[in-house]
Amino acid sequence: MDHPRELTVEAPRAWDRPIVSVPVLVCLSLVGGQLPSFSAQANLYTLGTGGALIWIGLSNRVPRRAAPRRLPRGAVWWLLPVTVFGVFEGVTFVLAVGDEFPTFSRLADPLLEDHLVRSAAWFGWLSAFWGLARR
Amino acid sequence: MMRALAIGGFLTALLLFAAVEWAARREGSRIPSLAEVCAFVMRYEVGPVPVGRIGLFGFWWWLGWHFLAR
Structure with a gap:
């Protein structure tokens, strides 16, 4: 017997569950955290992992969560942190006076030299990317 | 200073x-979460092209490359 499409729910695939995806992301992050800045390996690894996630996100290979058709008015609150960040990033970038008045990335660079911090940053980046691909 | x-x-x-x-x-x-804002942006399409989706993926890809590869 056929069921209407809107009444059927796809069972989550085994690899789409957190018990599978989280350890995979942790492993990928630990590898990424070992790669030094400005190296060919780091560039290729970033392009490879990001490219794979974009391919997954654009090819309808994972079930997506429903997106809101409209945003409530409260969405304007997001302009506050975005504006503060944008103003400081813009001013520090345009003035370009180095460590005297550093950009966000210049401040983050020394922190990201530590392998553990770098792996944590990798995990945050990949997790958010995975979340975007499933939206 | x-x-x-x-x-x-x-x-x-x-x-x-x-x-x-x-x-x-x-x-x-009444405030949507950041994930909901991103999902809304990703709905934006021009004809058959998912412009919002491509734009957000591209931005996030560049961000990772900027901080983690450079």
């Missing part, structure tokens, strides 16, 4: 991001 101002400014922005997200997750909040 200027360095402290920059650090303070970026920390303020990060705290504001966390505060708005916290407010969005409260029961009955």
Whole structure:
């Protein structure tokens, strides 16, 4: 017997569950955290992992969560942190006076030299990317 | 002095991001979460081209490359 499409729910695939995806992301992050800045390996690894996630996100290979058709008015609150960040990033970038008045990335660079911090940053980046691909 | 101002400014922005997200997750909040805002942006299409989706993926890809490969 056929069921209407809107009444059927796809069972989550085994690899789409957190018990599978989280350890995979942790492993990928630990590898990424070992790669030094400005190296060919780091560039290729970033392009490879990001490219794979974009391919997954654009090819309808994972079930997506429903997106809101409209945003409530409260969405304007997001302009506050975005504006503060944008103003400081813009001013520090345009003035370009180095460590005297550093950009966000210049401040983050020394922190990201530590392998553990770098792996944590990798995990945050990949997790958010995975979340975007499933939206 | 200027360095402290920059650090303070970026920390303020990060705290504001966390505060708005916290407010969005409260029961009955009228503020959408950051994930919902991203999902809404990703709905934007021009004809058959998912412009919002491609744009957000591209931005996030560049961000990772900028911080983690350079």
